[in-house]
Amino acid sequence: MIVQTRNIIEICVNSAIFIAAAIATHFAQSVERPITAVLIFLTGVILISARSGVFGALFAAVAASVTYNFLLSEPVYQFGVTTADEIVPLAAFNISALVAGILVGRLRDSAKRAYLAQSDTAFLLTVSDRLQSAIGVEEVEAAIRGIIPRQGVRTVEIYLAHGNAYLRPSTGQIEFDQLKPFIGAGAADASSEKVVILELEGVRGPLGIVKFQLAADEEERFKLPNLQSLAALLALATERCLLLEEVTEAQALIRSEALKDALLSSVSHDLRTPVTVIQAAAGALNSREVSLPDHERHKLLAAIIDQCRKLDRYTAELLDVGQIQSGISGNQLETVDLKEVVQMAIKQARSAHPTIWIERNLQQSSLYVKANAAMLEQAIYNLIDNAYKFGGAESPILIELESDGKRGTVAITDNGAGIEVQERGRVFTRFFRGAGKRDKAGMGLGLFISKGFVEAFSGTIEVESPVAHGKGTRFLIRLPLVSVPRLSEHAA
């Protein structure tokens, strides 16, 4: 419709120019200025040629020639040529009008072609820019949706080859082979809109097809080569997205495999070491071949007891990890007194490490949080245990309990060497053990378990290191406080 309106306007303007030129010419003729008259008329013809190309120029030239013959050349107001004096100007006028018209028209046509080619190039560049942003196949269509109507393409639909069928990733819609015969050809559909289907050809072979729906009246502007370049760009973007998806999938697979490997090798190593010690020590105590002095026998027995404890702890840790991974449900939570739980954890740490030196700074009043008491105690114990392992028995471990009215904070500070900057972000990762600390560390699950439990109680866990003078590590557990249960409720 736009084009038709534009054509009508064009014809009207050209006609107006022609009529204006004819009137001006007639006026000049009537005031005895024949040369001016001819020049004005010629200008009119050139103007029309410049506006409407070679065909317009030819038409204007013929019309002008007829009008000249009728209006300007003697006898005026009638056709017919009588003398040679009249034939020569008439012929000269005709030839000038024709040549000037054709030349100007041709110039205009090539300028228009250049403009169109340039706008095609600009369009394809914009398309390729937009396509850069697509990272999934389903985003390819959306990336250019905003710019294609400018070029007269109503819709673009991308289908990926999927066995015998074609799958449209953006909608999940499936089309069967019926699209195939139309590849490369145009077909008018019911709504008289033209549909063009082209193949999407990737580097590794055909990817699928693209369906362009063109507005019928814009058909002219859309030459096949242009659509083919568009299809090539879409193929490029689609293939890039497909490759990206493959890479992402492969990486995810590698990560989950790596995690499984880490789990297996860690469990295998950490569980086998205590078993090896127990088996070798028990074997030696039981052997007739090996005769050991009493104090060595006692050491081996102590080692067996120690390793049994370790096995028990590892098993508990693995169970805790399993619990975290399967998720902690709301009905495992209850209102617990954070202060009481911290005291329990300290008690547990004192019994596990008789030489531990703990300094407490616990707020007097109770702080209530929503948690599972046993899991929270384990989370806090793990941090104290960690502080003891890396801070040692020679310096105190400071345990503080604070509240800002909204959250309760448990801070556990040791005076050990601190955590290396590059390791700080990873201390909560499964199986992480600091460099050169394998002999002290367990399986590398303690902090992971603390974090998992605390987060299940809607809390956070943070680490600060160094704390002072380039030494020490502080772990902070923050838990949201819940309203204190009133005494009357207890009474009831």
Place this chain on the structure above:
Amino acid sequence: MRILIIDDEPQIIDTLRPVLAAIGHDVHDAADGLNALEVITSTDLDLVLLDLGLPDTDGCDLIRKIKDEAQASVIVVSARHLERDKVRALDEGADDYVDKPFGLEELLARIRVVERRRSDSTGGSVQRFLSEDLVVDLARREVVLMEQPIHLSPKEFAIFEALVRSSGQVVTQRQLMIAGWSSPNVDGQYLRSYIAMLREKLEADPSDPELIQTEPGVGYRLTVPLGPSQ
């Protein structure tokens, strides 16, 4: 013997050290590859007990260095039950292996085999009495079972010879393939067939082999009478 225990788990060293010392060995230890190299270069060792899961060193690299620097035997102690690492270590030159967790008797038996072989090789004898029933003379290529000479084909003999030369210790499939076919890229089925033929000729009950034992996934082992002394 002078024994070096390389293990990053101090509890294991603490347990093995007094036990091996009690039966008369001179025990050294190292917790990582770096310390191990120091001991290897400074001490005249007979045996290295090498844990494959060291944090700082690939066990196979260490085996190559041990074999280059010292004439020590190597028993690989592996906590990972990954056959691949173990087999690679054995192909790299380790003499034998035990899996963690191991029984003390098993470890002591392996150590005894090393001890016997080290005293043997200084004797330079080529004729080997494997047991009361079986006599093998490698120089004369003779195998005598219960005083009856047994005929082995050249390939059978080559494979059996490899087992005899490492008697009491595991020989990897790769090593046996090289012995029999001069190439490690032989179909495992060929090797299994030759082992079956050897068992047919040498075992009292080939369906329940006692002489040539299968080490699943690793190789085969020729058993020798294992006692505290010969």
